[in-house]
Amino acid sequence: MTGFFKNISRLSYDPDSTDLGFRHYNPDEIVAGKRMEEHLRFAVAYWHSFAWPGGDPFGAETFDRPWFGNTMDLAKLKADVAFEMFELLGVPFFCWHDADIRPEGDTFAESLRNFKEIIDYFGEKMATSNTKLLWGTANLFSHRRFMSGAATNPDPEIFAWSAATVKNCMDATHKLEGQNYVLWGGREGYETLLNTDLKRERQQAGRFLQMAVEYKHKIGFKGAILVEPKPQEPSKHQYDFDVATVYSFLKDFDLEGEVQVNVEQGHAILAGHSFEHELALAASLGIFGSIDMNRNDYQSGWDTDQFPNNVPEVALAYYEVLKAGGFTTGGTNFDAKLRRQSLDPVDLIAGHAGAMDVCARGFKAAVAMQEDGTLEAMRAERYADWDSGYGKALLTSDFATIAEQVVSCGTTPQPRSGRQEILENIVNRFV
Known part of the structure; x- marks a missing residue:
């Protein structure tokens, strides 16, 4: 044990508890014919939980974590702490970007060696853990090399670097028996048409996604390929703005039968939609895959990635998930981070525990609405x-x-x- 979460025990279900724990989430409770854990399929996001330093646009990091640094020993310490938290929360899944889990090397080859070493270390940790990999993905947006995009970059060498990165991340996801692979196009967009060949960039993005699908079949990866719609930030115009935009993109490049979407609540709001709208549309188009469950501060107009705390909103989202048939390879990933004033280890546990409770309450409400049938009966009557x-x-x-x-x-x-x-x-x- 690392001692980071000292004096914190594994959380359990106790509806009368006034301490840290679950008051609504009982993983073994049978709801709609399955254990609640099997319905909700919770996942911890490695990046926000263990890699985010607590900064914002106006201030540097506020978190002081013992694993912060660019060495393999610290990357392994971070993994040790992560798997301790997975155990305390009892979550069945986690998710990662490559840059979250390995030190950046001076060359691509050095970064790759670091990445493979930590993936092997993950494999050892997972062999004695109940937590599996929901999905892996590549960080093709944080480093300055991606300032003009990854697949859509005007520099062919950046396209090649990005393709090689995704190839290795897909290999690692496959090796760890991940259930999905996500492509998140954080910089796949533009700020001005004055320096942008929109048609060319869109073609590059389409071919890049085709290559990912081709490689999936080449290595025999059985999981889903997911695209995460992302509007407005950091680029002003994003090629994967919302579910409808992604679907038209998939149709253009003959990928609608190969690729699904991972829908995030915060991104839906930034696109001017509700979360349930994006989920319902994805289901109606046959591309629903997985979700990132977080929320935005509705006053900020920014993707603030806060833990969910609104039961009615969550209930409406899970109602659409249930109507879509529930998750298959997908799940509920908490793409959420602490507020930069929440410094302590217990805050990290409490943020996830509270979110899991909110989701459980919302999910049970969604099941009750579905079983009641009034909403669907009135919808059917209308048409x-x-x-x-x-x-x-x-x-x-x-x-x-x-x-x-x-x-x-x-x-x-x-x-x-x-x-x-x-x-x-x-x-x-x-x-």
């Missing part, structure tokens, strides 16, 4: 006229025929209430 007779025939007709029917009918259709307030009241019964 019932499309299922038979005149409505069903309309979609196989043509404008001229429809126009003749409208003229000969002689009646004027009247609008019908959408009953939004009634529907919201129904939701409030459960949350």
Whole structure:
């Protein structure tokens, strides 16, 4: 044991507890025919939990972690602390970027040696742990070399560096039996058209994703390839702005049957949508994969990556996940970080524990709404006229025929209430 989480015991479910622990999340509780742990599939994000130093645009780091530094010994200490936290929380999964887990070398080859060594170390840790890998990904945005993008960079050498990085991250994800591989295009966008060949960059991004899919099949990786929609930051115009944009991109490059999406709550808000909108759209398009569960500060207009604390919002999100059939390879990753004033080890545990409780409450509310059936019955009633007779025939007709029917009918259709307030009241019964 590292001693970082000293005096903190493994968290357990106790609905009456007033101490650190779970009041709502019981991993063994059977909900909708499965253990809650199997439904929610919680994952800890390595980067925000163990690599983020507590800085913001106006101030340097506030966290003082004993593993901060650029050596292999410190990277292994960080892994030791991480797996201790996974054990304390009882989470079934974790996620990483390559830059979070290994020291940066002076050359690509040195960074790769460091990466492979820490992946082997992860393998040893996982052999004695119940925590598995939900997904791996490459950090193609933090280093200055990616200031103009990775796949979309005007410099072919950066494209090549990025492709080699993703190849090695996919190898590592496959080796650790990860269930997904994520491509997160943090810099895949532009700030001004004055120096941007938009068509060329989009073609580069499409070919890059095709290569990732080709490599998945070459190595026999059975997990899902996920793209994470990301709007507005850090580039002003992102090629993967939201679910709809990603889907059109996949269609253009014949990838809609190969790639799914990892949808983040904070990104949905920045794109001007609700989280449940993005989830419902992904499901309707057949590309729903996984989620990052966090929230933004709605006053800041920035991707603040806070732990979820709004049960009604979470319930509506999980309602759409349930309607999509639930997770298969995906799960609930906490892409969330502490506030920079939350310095202590217990804060890291408490942030995750509280988020897991909020998700459990929201999920059980979503299950109850689904089992009640009122929402779906009212939705079906609203569209019932499309299922038979005149409505069903309309979609196989043509404008001229429809126009003749409208003229000969002689009646004027009247609008019908959408009953939004009634529907919201129904939701409030459960949350």
